[in-house]
Amino acid sequence: MCGICCVASLSVQHTIGRVFKEDLLCNLRRRGPDCSQQQIKTISDLSYQCLFSGHVLHLRGLMTPQPLTDINNNVFLWNGEVFNGIHVGLVENDTQVMFHHLSSCSNESDILSLFSLVRGPWSFIYYQASKHYLWFGRDYFGRRSLLWQFNNDLDRALCLSSVSALSESDNQWQEVPASGIYRVDLKACAISQSLVLTLYPWKYHTKENAIEETFLSGRDQISKELPSYVSLTMNDSKLSLITPVVPLNRTVPETSVDTHCPNITNSTVTVDDLHGFLAEEHKKKLVHQLIDVLSEAVKRRVLYLFRDADQHTGEILSKPTKKAHIAVLFSGGIDSMLIAALADRHIPLEEPIDLLNVAFMIKEQTKQSNQKKNLELHSCQECFKKLDTTPVDNLTCFNVPDRITGRAGLKELETINPSRTWNFVEINVTLEELKRMRQQHISYLVYPLDTVLDDSIGCAVWFASRGEGFITTQGDLKPYKSSAKIVLTGIGADEQLAGYSRHRVCFKKYGLEGLNKELGMELGRISSRNLGRDDRIIGDHGKEARFPFLDEDVVSFLNSLPVSEKADLTLPRGIGEKLLLRLAAKEVGLKASTVLPKRAMQFGSRIAKMEKSNEKASDKCSRLQSV
Known part of the structure; x- marks a missing residue:
């Protein structure tokens, strides 16, 4: 369990700390009492800046402070548990293992394949420096919290956090829908001064190896709840994550089911x-x-x-x-x-x-x-x-x-x-x-x-x-x-x-x-x-x-x-x-x-x-x- 947070602002004219308030930091620290740290990245030539804040509850392997960074300036925040799908050694920390895999991904398909394999609850935030992409999302069932808040007062700022805090403005927090994972092209958004979210949805693999959409109306519903200056689009490549469970069996028997206990009544259940x-x-x-x-x-x-x-x-x-x-x-x-x-x-x-x-x-x-x-x-x-x-x-x-x-x-x-x-x-x-x-x-x-x-x-x-x-x-x-x-x-x-x-x-x-x-x-x-x-x-x-x-x-x-x-x-x-x-x-x-x-x-x-x-x-x- 961790408290993770990222503030991405499409401007370097304002102090990013105006969004990241002390009460939010306090709430995040309660989730991750064993280690807390944060860092600010400013990409001045592209006019955007990001703050990453990680607060760790140590449960597995060696203590791994967050946010994690590598030599390529990628940044990773992870609030999850890998129970299966990706190998994690007995003394390894799954945050470090996931970041290692992510750093090795060369394209979108690799990232989607990785998260399609993970079995266990998760929410994450990943800054892919080479592409200026910010990736984030929750697992298929949404077992880990992740909220988003859009702040138009600070030049289209996006805040992602495990938990909210009291908001002094009309910029309300909402739960990030567990419809897939999302990507923001910070470079493109900074140039256009508009926030565009790209969704990579969950889809089923059928026995015939065809892919069936699991959230047919999800995009429209998400869009309705977004501010007018934020747009949601499906990825152009039609890539998706593969659901970690099989579809629901909707078979109905042609005859009534034999209960084997025909004499059970409300007064005699034993x-x-x-x-x-x-x-x-x-x-x-x-x-x-x-x-x-x-x-x-x-x-x-x-x-x-x-x-x-x-x-x-x-x-x-x-x-x-x-x-x-x-x-x-x-x-x-x-x-x-x-x-x-x-x-x-x-x-x-x-x-x-x-x-x-x-x-x-x-x-x-x-x-x-x-x-x-x-x-x-x-x-x-x-x-x-x-x-x-x-x-x-x-x-x-x-x-x-x-x-x-x-x-x-x-x-x-x-x-x-x-x-x-x-x-x-x-x-x-x-x-x-x-x-x-x-x-x-x-x-x-x-x-x-x-x-x-x-x-x-x-x-x-x-x-x-x-x-x-x-x-x-x-x-x-x-x-x-x-x-x-x-x-x-x-x-x-x-x-x-x-x-x-x-x-x-x-x-x-x-x-x-x-x-x-x-x-x-x-x-x-x-x-x-x-x-x-x-x-x-x-x-x-x-x-x-x-x-x-x-x-x-x-x-x-x-x-x-x-x-x-x-x-x-x-x-x-x-x-x-x-x-x-x-x-x-x-x-x-x-x-x-x-x-x-x-x-x-x-x-x-x-x-x-x-x-x-x-x-x-x-x-x-x-x-x-x-x-």
């Missing part, structure tokens, strides 16, 4: 109901294929990490560590439970795993509301009545649904591996602290998103990933702050396996064809709807978000399956949605959590409706806009 599905050989084969590909994705994300090594040699020290390097955003639901169980397979046994569980204080409510709340909490407890997980009496105002299922999930994980130290971190947030931290930090991280839903999820993820709370040690609740620099999150599971309630609505109205269309749309918009925001939020703590469900191999496997193999929405909640994932969880040893219905983080943590009870998720959030 773990035993999953047995019937696993008795079918084809279904069990798919389940084990999912376990294998997801386990490998988790393995990459928990092992590609600097662990108590000698800084100079990279040699791993033999002394066992008691410090947690990996944390999981943990609700006790199916997604976080499976990630935690698979992480346990690959993380050294002597190393604790932090389970970050956030709860917002339950405010005083009417008698009727309290009765409804108690019924829901009782329902959660009933799911786990065999696990002896009655909530502790103290701090009952934080016994929200996710806290109850989280404690129950902890018991399951302790049963799977009693030798592991599982740090269940109870993160309790009061209304006063929520308001204070939103004003000081969270509002600028959620921005440019601005809805009630963005506020709720942004605040919940910020407090959870901060990792400050309590753990129970020998029966006592003690203060604890997570030391983990890596935070695993389950985002991407619902979008691919029909986990949301809106998927049921869509299925009832339009059948499997409509559901296919909805799932395709979900994955297509995940960069703008979720991932940039979550990357900014988690990165603010000097930590890196990693998304196992959005590993390219995982997505390709799930995309290759017809939707009928991934979910069966004719079955009740708690089993029909994400059915394939529930079966995988049962096969790895999980029990009660495998049939928990989907509960969104904003409801499970009780942040939703905490301050206002009459808001809709899609409404603009006044609390974000008033800061």
Whole structure:
């Protein structure tokens, strides 16, 4: 994880620092606390100048300060992880490896081929000195944040940054669309005094070796959101990046799917109901294929990490560590439970795993509301009545649904591996602290998103990933702050396996064809709807978000399956949605959590409706806009 920033001005008449403000520098440094530096390049004869600012969170190989430069005056800023596709040695730093490859590229095609190979999350900025080109972009899913701001006051300045800051002008920040990578010819733009962005889009390779456009309307949509003095054009050579995943399988079976569990009803969903599905050989084969590909994705994300090594040699020290390097955003639901169980397979046994569980204080409510709340909490407890997980009496105002299922999930994980130290971190947030931290930090991280839903999820993820709370040690609740620099999150599971309630609505109205269309749309918009925001939020703590469900191999496997193999929405909640994932969880040893219905983080943590009870998720959030 890094904070990267570049300001390119088509003039040398103004100080470029007028765009690069101190609060922006501060926000970038929070993302990269281990090393910060910047440099200014002025090309006086061509009348443009660039400032590059890099802030590094050290995670792999030897410490590599950014921005990187070479003897040819190329400059590179990298906020990413190469998990596959490009070889990175055990003691190598992927920033240095990527820059070495880029410096060897002789043309546009070479650069596009390089980024087409990379497997893992990334955003980057690359100044190609010989061509006066500025390249930048985000990975296919947009798992790393990159924003742009266009400043007409300073002779057509372009600012690119991992995170924004308060803008004193009308020049608003926007997320760089994850539609491909972009190129600016600074020399040509300086001469014409106009900003022209050239897009190299993502495209699919089909089996027939033809290329199919994946963002047919992307160009028009991007252009609509640009200022009038900025234009977007497709590259003349028709070059593109090749998508790292296969297209979505939209096959619909001609006959109804045999559920193997015809007697399941809403009132009788149990773990035993999953047995019937696993008795079918084809279904069990798919389940084990999912376990294998997801386990490998988790393995990459928990092992590609600097662990108590000698800084100079990279040699791993033999002394066992008691410090947690990996944390999981943990609700006790199916997604976080499976990630935690698979992480346990690959993380050294002597190393604790932090389970970050956030709860917002339950405010005083009417008698009727309290009765409804108690019924829901009782329902959660009933799911786990065999696990002896009655909530502790103290701090009952934080016994929200996710806290109850989280404690129950902890018991399951302790049963799977009693030798592991599982740090269940109870993160309790009061209304006063929520308001204070939103004003000081969270509002600028959620921005440019601005809805009630963005506020709720942004605040919940910020407090959870901060990792400050309590753990129970020998029966006592003690203060604890997570030391983990890596935070695993389950985002991407619902979008691919029909986990949301809106998927049921869509299925009832339009059948499997409509559901296919909805799932395709979900994955297509995940960069703008979720991932940039979550990357900014988690990165603010000097930590890196990693998304196992959005590993390219995982997505390709799930995309290759017809939707009928991934979910069966004719079955009740708690089993029909994400059915394939529930079966995988049962096969790895999980029990009660495998049939928990989907509960969104904003409801499970009780942040939703905490301050206002009459808001809709899609409404603009006044609390974000008033800061």
